[in-house]
Amino acid sequence: MKVNLQDLTFDHKILKAGQKVLIRGTIYTARDAAHDRIVKMLNCGEEIPFKLENSAIYYCGPSPARPGAIIGACGPTTSSRMDIFTPRILKEGVKFLIGKGSRSKVVVDSIRQNSAIYLVATGGVAALLSKTVKKVGLIAFEDLGPEAIYKLEVENMPLIVAIDSVGNTVFKMQPFNV
């Protein structure tokens, strides 16, 4: 199924765990250090560098782009490291989370409560995924290097629904955080 992330009339609740999707639209990269900063900013009432409501966050720290290339390799990183930040982020209305691997029970519950969706990309296929990125812009935290926030425009990015809006998951057990 093709999903346009920017289509606000699209009911993402029809997406079910285990379903394959091709997404298009805007996604924002954020991993460990960026999450830490965002949550601290939220707690201090500061303005976040991009609108969290209805947004899609991609746990990714790309490799540098070669001259003339849009982006370097850009696969997902392990999502569970972001578990500690995720409930706070979801409270702000983030709709799509994209990464790899399973999530804690707290995150599964939070996804269900906020009717969000967790999607996974195949880890370690970063060259293939880089072909789906059509545009890149630096949004914030340049000092974090690969951990800065980038705005990516993607087309036909292949993902799997790993946790759907009612909390069903494709993972058979909840492993410890890795």
Add this chain to the structure above:
Amino acid sequence: MRKIKSRTIINTVQNLCADANFELPMDVLKSLEKRVVFERGIARDILEEIIENAFIAKGRRIPLCQDTGTANFFVKLGDSMSIEGENIYYAINKGVSLGYTRNYLRKSIVLDPLERKNTQDNTPANIYIEIVPGDKIEITFLAKGGGSENASSLKMLTPSAGWNGIKEFVLNTLNEKGRNACPPLIVGVGIGGDFSSVGLMSKKALIREIGSENKNIFYSEKEKELLDEINKLDIGPMGICGITTALAVFIETKPVHIASLPASVNIQCHSFRRKTVII
């Protein structure tokens, strides 16, 4: 006494960093291709994506994975050769610095574990040197991603635990952490030695070629047994479904104190970036 210029080592390391990050080794690619027919649905699609990715990365000289890893070097230094110029630690680190910056590889090393400021050139590398007879230098590079390294584990077992205790420890580690380490995995197991050597043993085990067996028949049987059991854990490619959780298990052992039975598991993701060069 054969002389090798440090400049040669710097250039060799620079190329190793690039080549290993762009080209999946043939044994890994073959092993993945063999597993495709055993999988269906999403598991099969994932294996096919991994194989396609290897061709794209090689063709475009773009990293297989955005996490271009910690730079690990296993060096066999011949005792009948000497290095002219800078010392070997400097030469390898210089090669990493040039290799990672000139080839647009990601710099993933922070100088202080808590302050966490990036060193900007992926140094320092982890360098393990062994002196061997001969006048050559063999350098094996392993780019180790953070996700699979985080899934690794070490346990100080005691002798009564025996093989069953080791097996339980390995399987528990895989079951708890394997899903997030980008399976299909390559699993290095170290048994014996002491607290400091057992971890390195399991990491060094990873540089063996897929299809190779432990020279000791007892341990080669144990490698097969563990691989079988791991592939029954119901993890599969990317931990979603399927039967291909690991491609290989490599066990390495060392003599040990009468009171101890240390064991370690070093987990390697499918993006197994390693390459060896002999100078």
